Amino acid sequence: MASQTVNGKALEFAFLQSLDQSLNGRANVQVIGSPQLQTAHNAFLSLPQTTQQKMSEGADAGINTILQLEPRLTNDNGTLQLSILPDSAGQAGDVRDVLAVRSTEGWEIGISCKNNHAALKHSRLSATIDVGNSWFGYNSTADYFRQVVPIFEELSDLRTHGMLWNQIPDKATRYYIPVLNALIDELQRLDGIYPGQIPQRLLTYLLGRHDFYKAIVKTGRRTTELQGFNLQGTLNQGSPGVRPTLRMQQFRLPTRFYDIHFKPESDNTILIVLDEGWTISARIHNASSRVEGSLKLDVQLVGLPPNLFRQTLGW
Incomplete structure (x- = not known):
């Protein structure tokens, strides 16, 4: 894979790993094994440890904020399944890379991970x-x-x-x-x-058919820009008795x-x-x-x- 592709796949793994570790002891989490997960893991391991560390820190910053926006990650019932979507999902109109799903609740959120660029x-x-x-x-x-x-x-x-x-x-x-x-x-x-x-x-063509978070990690600047594309109102939902710490608006x-x-x-x-x-x-x-x-x-x-x-x- 080209270096840009390797870095992109590695960042996807960094976000999934960060979400999994952040929810340890707070939710019943299952990471779904798949060829795309293995590809992302291999890409992450192929990078120098200093780069891995920066990606993990960038992912942690984004996930910490998403946890404040999405109390259903920790407060709903049932198993929370984490997965990495295949590239074919983007061709079918789904721009998300990392997906968190509670199938028993009919609820999910996704993250589009961008390494040092914001192209759609x-x-x-x-x-x-x-x-x-x-x-x-x-x-x-x-x-x-x-x-x-x-x-x-x-x-x-x-x-x-x-x-x-x-x-x-x-x-x-x-x-x-x-x-x-x-x-x-x-x-x-x-x-x-x-x-x-x-x-x-x-x-809709550019942003896909689903609401999602977009995380742009800039390792050189050591920043993560988090954007919430809440077009259909499926993001930032509360769970019974728990409201999001951070709030966002739905827009048109x-x-x-x-x-x-x-x-x-x-x-x-x-x-x-x-x-x-x-x-x-x-x-x-x-x-x-x-x-x-x-x-x-x-x-x-x-x-x-x-x-x-x-x-x-x-x-």
Whole structure:
């Protein structure tokens, strides 16, 4: 595995281990064995002990705060099962990595673990990928394909000749900017066809179908940023006679695009500004040194609702 993947898997194990150890003697916990758990454990053990220690401390900071938000981790009946979700779950719309479940209570919470980055999605664009269908459940328009197909066909032709990206002058002008303009046009077209639905479906595509905590561990800064995406109100629930020590609000998905434009002084990044406080950044890039018939988008949330639960924890 690439180093970034190893670090990501290792952090998942650090969070599961921290949650398991924090609940020792406070809840009946069962860790579910699985290939993905073994992969995460092996990744953790492959790192230097100093890195393992930093990941564990970062995970402990996040878990200590989650315990104050989620009294049902320690105060409900039945066995609490801890597991690591397979990568295929993300492809099916579940961005959570570590899951805590009380099946007898019909209750669960999940954590998305990020090591030194906050990216949500790495989506591909190509001549054949139907962005509208894969992102929103609505087919892309013929106008979108008329805009992008010639661009990606040209890239595919360059690929057959073994071209490298560093051999192509003005790649942003020739490929990045036209593809991003086509994406902007398509978002606006689909928003006109399906009023009020595309903004919220875009967020659902990016954030998944379940409420979750997002923990961004920055080992260099020795901080853990914890965010609570409580869109459906399933987080921060009390148990009989016990209220959460920390409280968070439920908030809403957007229904309007305010503006979609290129980031100032950028030729590879667009900003999607929506109501309810959401702003999305989408950076297009080539995922390989060799030219391919597709391009990638690195998608992040750069503007968050003001009532989102968000704490930066030092350790």
